Every structure is written in structure tokens, then in C-alpha cells.
Amino acid sequence: MLNFIADRWEQVLFSSWQHFSLVVQCVVLASVIAVVLAALVYRNGALASVANAVSAVGLTIPSFALIGILIVPFGFGVVPAVIVITFFAALPVLRNAVVGLSGVNPALVESARGVGMGRMKTLLRIELPLAWPVILAGVRVSAQMVMGVAAIAAFALGPGLGGFIFSGLARLGGANSLSSVVTGVVAVIILALILDLGFIGLGRLTISRGIRV
């Protein structure tokens, strides 16, 4: 096991970095998309319910199946991997952003309008910062979730640690196959922990002291 890692140290590090960077980039992209969507729908009760339903139902789609389907139009490689990861990453953020934005005290929104902030300014300066702790919690959940999803993306020959897991599983029983799987899984878990620490730090930096619990 240790030999396995020692022999492939460079490769493990490189794949981990790829995995990490893929996840982070997709989560950032997904968060932006989800928050914009939430900002568009949260004022409208019906649309907000639709958004909630989508995020609930979307999470039940098996990621493996979705990747398989996407290979048909996009072929193997990075594109289907990015689409699937971003899709799954967006769902928890969308739900939390809708909840967070709808949860902002209407009196504060009116107060913002009362001092002469326009709709956009109210959204950017008041509503989003107040909803931010809830949104960030969604981003955190989503990052944990897509760490695993990103491993599955290796099926579409996407980058990352999934390669260790898939190649190991394919040769199960063969030499080093178990070591390969375990290396992949453990590395994913370690990355997930590192990223989560990062989010705790981000929360400290970006959540105003006035609303921190």
C-alpha cells in the first residue's frame, strides 16, 4: 500500500490537485449560477417553489447515469465531467439561496428602499449579505457532495482521483487493485476535509460580525 503510493507519489499529487481544482472551479461556477437563479425567482412564490422542487428532484438523479447520457452529445473528456459536477453542485446552493433570500426580514428590505436604495442595490448590499451565511452553508454541502461526484467523472475520462478508483475496481483481485481504490478514496476524503476547512475560513472572512452566531 505504502509502496503503491510511494511509487506513484507524483501522480497521486497531480491527480489530487486536478480533482481539487475541478471541484472548486465547478462549485464556484455552480454557486454563481444558483445565486443568480435564486435572485431571479425568490420574490415570486410559484417560481421559488419550482426552484425548490428542481433542487430536490435533481439530487435524486444518479450521477453515474447523467454522465453516461452526457457522453453521447459531448464525447469523453472534461466537458461532460464539468457539466455533471456543476449541475449537482448548483442544487444545494439554489435551495439554500432561495431559502436565505426569502428569509430576509421584509422590514429591512423596506428600510433599504426607504433610504433610497434601488432594487439592485438592495439585493447586493442588503439581501445577499444577510442571506450569505445560509448560502455559504449550501455551498459547503455542495462542495462535499461533488467531491464524490467528481470521482465518478473519471468514467468519462475526466481529470482527477476517480482514475485510481475506477482502474482499481476494474482489475479487482489483480495486483495493487485494492491499494489503487483505497488511495483514491482516502485522497478524496482528505481533499474534502481540506476544502471544508477552507470554507470555515471563508465564512470567518466573509460573514459580517454583526450577523455571526
Place this chain on the structure above:
Amino acid sequence: MSNTIATSSKGTYREGSTSDSGAGILIDRVTKRYPGQKAPAVDGITLEIPAGKTVMFVGPSGCGKTTTLKMINRLIEPSEGRIILGDDDVTDIDGDELRRRIGYVVQSGGLFPHMSVAKNIGLVPKMLGWDKQRISARVDELLELVSLDPATYRDRYPKELSGGQQQRVGVARALAADPPVLLMDEPFGAVDPITRQRLQDELIHIQSELHKTIVCVTHDFDEAVKLGDWIVVFSERAEIVQYDTPERILAEPANEFVEGFIGSCAGLKQLTLSRVGDVGLLEGITARPGDPVREVIPRMERAGEHRVVVLDGRDRPIQWLSRRQLSRINVLDGVTDPKLPVVGNRATLNDALDTMLVCGEGAALVTGPRDKFLGVIDVETVMRAITAIRQQVARSVPADTPVGINTGSVPTTASGARL
């Protein structure tokens, strides 16, 4: 009462960056229909708000006070009619731009919890493009104005303030860009009675410095009498039942509806018409922290006083010590007694009595603008004032009564003038 405020304070305070006078408002045949409701919430109201005066809206819940108020800054768009601010017709100008020119205070301050006190207060100046230094200087000036120490409170967050302090910051924020008009919707509804009285006193002091045009909604008739130069009594659909000075509404309520609103003790309410500062105050003996007790006591003896008022560096009372308390110490210290019975000089005699009762004292300390000590008021003084008021109930009609009518309502005939 309105005359006293205007004459006593005209130009006596510092010339800051604050303009001296508010702008008048004309609500001209304004109607508001909410979608899906048959009856309009506000029905053809025409109301003149005189520049630099405080006009109070009172009336039962749901009668359209808030709707009328919010149509002035167009948080609610009128369905019909015009809003004139100063000389400008503001009915069709950009609403956000209009609201930056009008201060707006809501219940419990409406402060943004994720912004510091300074950020909250500096919001409007920032939107108006002031530079950082000017904003920061303005923030400190306003905190002083609302009796909060800038160094202590500038960087706090709203959750680190008491309800009364939050409300003060709310007022400071509304005043930040020195708007000519201040709109307040039940501003003191969410604080305890003693804090409310303090905040009211402070608003009166601020108004005596700034002369804004203030429109304030309240459900508390005593508050309306205390704060208002004029009171509008509304009934359903913002129908104006009476628009008059507090004195005249108390002395001559227009009808049973207004009488009902005044409540049973109309006589006692006259107490709300007299200000602490209008009756003779006792001078009191004052001392400073650090003064030795052996020097203070002879002064008290000479004046025949039993207590001494300790003032801080800004002449604010911090302790009120009896001879017995003095006998236990050698030197006066600078600690503030939180339970000091204090009333503002613009507080009503009613407030003064309340304070004396709550604190269990037969007297109270009187403070002026920025909490400066002015003198002492005692129960005997209040009693003499009551007798005097009884003897001269004001019945003069002010010459320049502002207009307040409902064009939308059927003119009431002399015989059936009922609501």
C-alpha cells in the same frame, strides 16, 4: 407650545453643516387603491404640512396612516393625486432619488444588522457620493446629536445596542444627509415607556436644533400631544376628522370620535401640554467628580439644600447624592448612577411625574440639549403648574391653520356630522 419651540431655539445652537429649516409638503387630492380592494385605503386626501413643524398622524389601526405617510416618499405609489415637496412636484421623479432626500425612521430603527453603526449612518451620504472623511465626520457629529459617544458606538453592530440606542442610530441615519423632511412610522412603539420618554425628549431637542419638517405616525395620543405642533386625527380611509394644535384638540375636540380618542382624562392630559422647561426650576447645588466632600457640604448648608448634583465634564448629571450618602465618602467619584431620575426640559409635566413615581423620588433632575443639567423639578412645582393650567385653558385659534380636507368624501352636512 409650537411658538415656544420656534422662538426659544431659533439660531441659538451651533451652525453645523445642518440646514436650518425643513420644506413644506402638500399632499394634493391623493388617493390610494390597493389592488384587489374595493374601497380605497386613502380617499382623496389633501393635507398641508407646514415647513419646519412636526405633524402627528393619529387614528385607529388600519385607517391609512402608514399608507398616507409612505406616499410622501413614494414607498407606496399614489393611485391619484400629486405630492409636492417644497416647490417641487415629486410625484413623477425617480423614487430612489426622492427617498435619499427624505429621512425615514421605522419602528425599532430598521438598522442593517450586518453593518456597523457608522456604516448604517453613512449609507445615504455614501450613495450621494460624499468622500470618506466627510462621511466619517458626519457620522460622529450625528452620534453626538443623538447622545451616543462616537468613540464607543461607531464600530458597534446593531445587535450590540439596546433597543433605545438602535432607535437613536435609526434617527441619526435618517438625518445623515441633512434631509429637509423626516418621516417616522411609530418610531418609539417598540421600546419600554421610560426609554420612549427619553427618546421623545431627545427628538424634541433635535428638532429644536434642526427645524426639520417631521411627519410622525403614532397610535399613542399622549405622544402626539407631546411631540406635535399639529395633530391630524384620522378615521377610516384616512378621513381627516380634525387637524389642529394639541391644545385645541384637547380643549375642543371636533366630535365624539376625537373625544373617544383623547380618552377619559382630558383634564389630566392638559399636563401633557406643559413642558418641564416652562415651569420654574430649582437651581440645585452642583459639584464635579474629584471635589472633596468637606467643601461641598458647607455650600449645601448655605443654600439649604439636602442633595448635590454631580456633573461630568460635559455638564451631564451623573449622581445625585444626599447628605447621608456624602457622609460615607471623602471625595466625589465619576461613576454614573444608572437609576438617576432625569427628564428633558421639553418633557411634559406628565413625564416628570412619571419619572418621579418610577424612581420613588419627590423630585427629578432636568436636562437640556445633549443632556446638559439645567435644574431640579419637584412635585410641588408640578402641582402649582397644574393649578395654573386649570385657570387658563388656551382657546385661541391660531391664524395660520394648515389645510386638511378629504375631497373624495361627501361633504358632511351640518345636521348629520357623524362618522
